[in-house]
Amino acid sequence: MSQRLNLEEIGRLAGVSRSTVSRVVNGEPNVSAEAKRRVEEVIQETGYRPHAAARSLASNRTGVVGLVIASAASTLFDDPYFGRLILGVTGATNSMGTTLALFLFDQESDEHSIIPRVVNSGMVDGVVVTATHTGDPVIEHLRRADMPFVVVGRPDDGRARYSVDADNRGGAVAAARHLVDQGYERLGLIAPPSNSTAGIDRRDGFLDGLSEVGLGIDGRMQEGDWSEESGRLAMRELLASEPDAVFVASDRMAVGALRAIREAGLSCPDDVAVVGFDGLLPADQTVPRLTSVVQPVAEVGERAARLLHAVIDGSAAGPEHVVLPTELLVRESCGAEAGR
Amino acid sequence: MSQRLNLEEIGRLAGVSRSTVSRVVNGEPNVSAEAKRRVEEVIQETGYRPHAAARSLASNRTGVVGLVIASAASTLFDDPYFGRLILGVTGATNSMGTTLALFLFDQESDEHSIIPRVVNSGMVDGVVVTATHTGDPVIEHLRRADMPFVVVGRPDDGRARYSVDADNRGGAVAAARHLVDQGYERLGLIAPPSNSTAGIDRRDGFLDGLSEVGLGIDGRMQEGDWSEESGRLAMRELLASEPDAVFVASDRMAVGALRAIREAGLSCPDDVAVVGFDGLLPADQTVPRLTSVVQPVAEVGERAARLLHAVIDGSAAGPEHVVLPTELLVRESCGAEAGR
DNA sequence: TCGGGGGATGGGAGCGCTCCCAGCTCCTGC
DNA sequence: GCAGGAGCTGGGAGCGCTCCCATCCCCCGA
Numbered sequence A, B: 001m002s003q004r005l006n007l008e009e010i011g012r013l014a015g016v017s018r019s020t021v022s023r024v025v026n027g028e029p030n031v032s033a034e035a036k037r038r039v040e041e042v043i044q045e046t047g048y049r050p051h052a053a054a055r056s057l058a059s060n061r062t063g064v065v066g067l068v069i070a071s072a073a074s075t076l077f078d079d080p081y082f083g084r085l086i087l088g089v090t091g092a093t094n095s096m097g098t099t100l101a102l103f104l105f106d107q108e109s110d111e112h113s114i115i116p117r118v119v120n121s122g123m124v125d126g127v128v129v130t131a132t133h134t135g136d137p138v139i140e141h142l143r144r145a146d147m148p149f150v151v152v153g154r155p156d157d158g159r160a161r162y163s164v165d166a167d168n169r170g171g172a173v174a175a176a177r178h179l180v181d182q183g184y185e186r187l188g189l190i191a192p193p194s195n196s197t198a199g200i201d202r203r204d205g206f207l208d209g210l211s212e213v214g215l216g217i218d219g220r221m222q223e224g225d226w227s228e229e230s231g232r233l234a235m236r237e238l239l240a241s242e243p244d245a246v247f248v249a250s251d252r253m254a255v256g257a258l259r260a261i262r263e264a265g266l267s268c269p270d271d272v273a274v275v276g277f278d279g280l281l282p283a284d285q286t287v288p289r290l291t292s293v294v295q296p297v298a299e300v301g302e303r304a305a306r307l308l309h310a311v312i313d314g315s316a317a318g319p320e321h322v323v324l325p326t327e328l329l330v331r332e333s334c335g336a337e338a339g340r
Numbered sequence C: 001t002c003g004g005g006g007g008a009t010g011g012g013a014g015c016g017c018t019c020c021c022a023g024c025t026c027c028t029g030c
Numbered sequence D: 001g002c003a004g005g006a007g008c009t010g011g012g013a014g015c016g017c018t019c020c021c022a023t024c025c026c027c028c029g030a
Helices: A008-016 A018-025 A033-046 A052-059 A081-096 A108-120 A137-144 A168-181 A197-212 A228-241 A251-263 A299-310 B006-015 B018-025 B031-048 B051-058 B081-096 B108-120 B137-144 B168-181 B197-212 B230-238 B252-265 B297-312
Strands: A064-071 A099-105 A125-128 A149-152 A162-166 A187-190 A221-223 A245-248 A273-278 A289-294 A320-324 A327-331 B064-070 B099-105 B126-130 B147-151 B162-166 B186-193 B221-223 B245-248 B273-278 B289-293 B322-326 B327-329
Touching: A008 A033, A018 A081, A018 B147, A018 B186, A064 A081, A064 A108, A064 A299, A064 B186, A064 B297, A064 B327, A081 A099, A081 B108, A099 B081, A108 B081, A125 A137, A125 A299, A137 A149, A137 B137, A149 A299, A162 A168, A162 A299, A168 A187, A168 A197, A168 A245, A168 A273, A168 A289, A168 A327, A187 A197, A187 A228, A187 A251, A187 B168, A197 B051, A228 A245, A228 A251, A273 B064, A289 A320, A299 A320, A299 B081, B006 B018, B006 B031, B051 B108, B064 B081, B064 B108, B064 B297, B081 B099, B081 B245, B081 B297, B099 B289, B108 B137, B126 B137, B126 B297, B137 B147, B147 B297, B162 B297, B168 B245, B168 B273, B168 B289, B168 B327, B186 B197, B186 B230, B186 B252, B221 B230, B221 B252, B230 B245, B230 B252, B245 B252, B252 B273, B297 B322
Parallel strands: A064 A099, A064 A125, A125 A149, A149 A162, A162 A320, A187 A221, A187 A245, A245 A273, A273 A289, B064 B099, B064 B126, B126 B147, B147 B162, B162 B322, B186 B221, B186 B245, B245 B273, B273 B289
Antiparallel strands: A099 B099, A289 A327, B289 B327
């Protein structure tokens, strides 16, 4: 039915040339008010939209940015982290009139087939890439292809010029201080895997927060793998050394830790206080309500997307590494009055 | 630095013409083994990738499919539903070599600006669209533009030729039967909003499941809005009529309902049994562990994407409405032995 | 021996846009 | 009064690909 309208046709209907229509569509100056009005009228009537492929072929810009989420996507999708991140990114792209292409891969085979497609086919103007673990090969690919990119998370080396991260370290310090302020003395730590910068920052932040006041964990540490089950096992081990408060470096692991406490016949926060990290669980989902360090995931996504746009259109100055503040949200599991 | 390679250039390096290279790249027949080998060698060496925009301009196909999630995206992202759905869709698109463009909008203003862009700019070959509420205008837009589309969920009228849904009704019937089998007699229902087909199906399924055996809910019904808080308030109301078992039509609302039971000083499942719907929460997240009707969200996404591809390449026969089975997962909250 | 058919190949045309230059008009300043 | 510039407009060229037709060659059968 509706054969495609094009610039030439719109021009014919408005009594101007293809070029003038193009100028109107792209909001360029140097078009007479009269011509502009007529063209806009015709566009309105016909519902004309410029053809994305033609535009990007001619201009070498696509108006599409990619969001690359590599490795272990399926486990990570069990918590709302990526949902929030995507929401933040789309918030930014929607308001800037660009489109988001989503590249998820779990298996390395997918990675090998997708990355070249992303990078060399000219399909996107740039990408936001999540850095899940150290030594990720994706970044190297992007760099070699001169593709603009922004890393979500703290890059583990100097290869990334632009990044946006939450203040994992500061949040963990705040958690440590809070527990110390509550008067807990036998502090424990369920640490995240040390193959991620987020994990390292949360662990070091907590330990540094304690040593600021001359405390330590005295061996009361277990490492989890972000999963709920690993949190449960870690807490079960940890209970042997009778901690009175434990910082669990992610909410998912904290949920498992709470279960372990319950299973041991103990009570949180009376026997063991718990502070989590992420602040992504709906408030009431755990019993007791979990005190947690809230990281602004959606805002990280939004800032990353905006920074990427700046990089693409050349308005980004030098290297830029944004760190957004985290905040301790006190609820019940830490035993503080605020949540009682 | 690396100026773009094109077909002509690859052809020159391999000693053949642009056309022959194109045939090799697209896997067409009628290319000599020798020519094919040489071209593939050059492509391998140079890392050449066809330019997506040029290809789609010439062929009128983009290799991109859209996933449109309209309305209330931000609240819905609090649970893992959309994460799982996206995962299913990307699983399918990855394996089929297409790219996923994600269109999320919360505000109507976004909707009005994005839909025309999706539909008329030739940016995607087709879309998977989630039907969150009845009378959604998005579907009408797609239909008028002759854009291939597949609906996730049960469309509420005849305008959609293709859809993929979970068996909400069957799952709710199974929940009803299970509770009846357990010997509960004062059954209650926390229903979803009736402006969605999923909500209607879950409510009607439960009621029909009861009336099959001559039971009813005798007024023990409250309507929630999918949120945790609405589940809590609904259960609080419902407890006045002293139900011994309640079907809560979503896990998020069930979490709120469990909290209301606890807050009333009652115990689940001893005083009130609960069955949820969705099966998306990590197993241990609730106390007690929630018995729930599991819907195969990722598989719904995957089937929708595959069906869309069939529609796009014309291999889909007539209208097709896929309904995937749901399954009752018995854990603790229903009081059945399996979970104890 | 020669004609015909099919596989292999090359190149023209054109997809709808942007970029750029040329040309026209009108206005300003000396 | 005239040169020069600024504002506006039109159209050629070309982005890298696909589609299609023309050509060539080789092999087969009469």
